[in-house]
Amino acid sequence: QQPVQSPQAVILREGEDAVINCSSSKALYSVHWYRQKHGEAPVFLMILLKGGEQKGHDKISASFNEKKQQSSLYLTASQLSYSGTYFCGTEQYDYKLSFGAGTTVTVRA
Amino acid sequence: GAVVSQHPSWVICKSGTSVKIECRSLDFQATTMFWYRQFPKQSLMLMATSNEGSKATYEQGVEKDKFLINHASLTLSTLTVTSAHPEDSSFYICSARGAVGLAGGPSYNEQFFGPGTRLTVL
Numbered sequence: 137q138q139p140v141q142s143p144q145a146v147i148l149r150e151g152e153d154a155v156i157n158c159s160s161s162k163a164l165y166s167v168h169w170y171r172q173k174h175g176e177a178p179v180f181l182m183i184l185l186k187g188g189e190q191k192g193h194d195k196i197s198a199s200f201n202e203k204k205q206q207s208s209l210y211l212t213a214s215q216l217s218y219s220g221t222y223f224c225g226t227e228q229y230d231y232k233l234s235f236g237a238g239t240t241v242t243v244r245a
Numbered sequence: 246g247a248v249v250s251q252h253p254s255w256v257i258c259k260s261g262t263s264v265k266i267e268c269r270s271l272d273f274q275a276t277t278m279f280w281y282r283q284f285p286k287q288s289l290m291l292m293a294t295s296n297e298g299s300k301a302t303y304e305q306g307v308e309k310d311k312f313l314i315n316h317a318s319l320t321l322s323t324l325t326v327t328s329a330h331p332e333d334s335s336f337y338i339c340s341a342r343g344a345v346g347l348a349g350g351p352s353y354n355e356q357f358f359g360p361g362t363r364l365t366v367l
Binding site: 138168170176177178179180183223225231232233234235236237238 | 277279287288289290291294338342355356357358359360361
């Protein structure tokens with residue numbers, strides 16, 4: 137079952153912050169975040185395992201609340217290179233990922 | 246590390262022909278490979294899961310006789326679209342997942358995607 141992502145789209149100016157949410161109706165084992173540029177394959181950002189962990193990569197970080205079956209991706213001090221479509225992929229217990237509909241992020245100078 | 250390649254990157258074929266797409270993990274052994282299809286401005290839809298040496302597991306609604314998957318080795322999986330029709334035109338992407346703890350591979354259950362293959366059926 138597909139997770140629900142919000143918002144569908146967000147427009148930012150360089151340096152602004154944004155939050156992308158991902159929620160599931162099913163119990164989750166892990167959440168994976170990817171970014172996809174137009175015409176390219178998704179690029180892995182990070183994986184969060186159950187246990188309520190948080191992770192960060194440069195100024196992109198994420199949290200996972202397994203009790204609420206929710207994950208959030210935080211874009212801090214956004215850069216032009218952050219533009220793209222962000223997908224969360226949720227895993228239950230069978231290694232397969234279900235992807236949300238995606239959040240299109242546009243960062244403008 | 247964790248590089249996945251796909252070949253070809255794009256293909257145009259006539260209706261009724263078959264097309265083979267290769268997915269290779271270049272620097273790690275992939276115990277499991279996944280095949281996805283993505284239509285324009287839509288999400289990735291899992292088509293099938295492929296484990297080395299065993300039959301692929303197809304998602305509901307995916308015709309296994311139309312989309313043949315072979316996972317011949319720990320570094321290679323192929324998807325063959327048989328008797329392709331215009332409605333099969335899409336972006337096909339594979340991903341590979343390595344076994345936990347293998348040297349040079351993903352640390353845990355990360356899926357790394359290939360660059361994708363754009364199929365256009367005329």
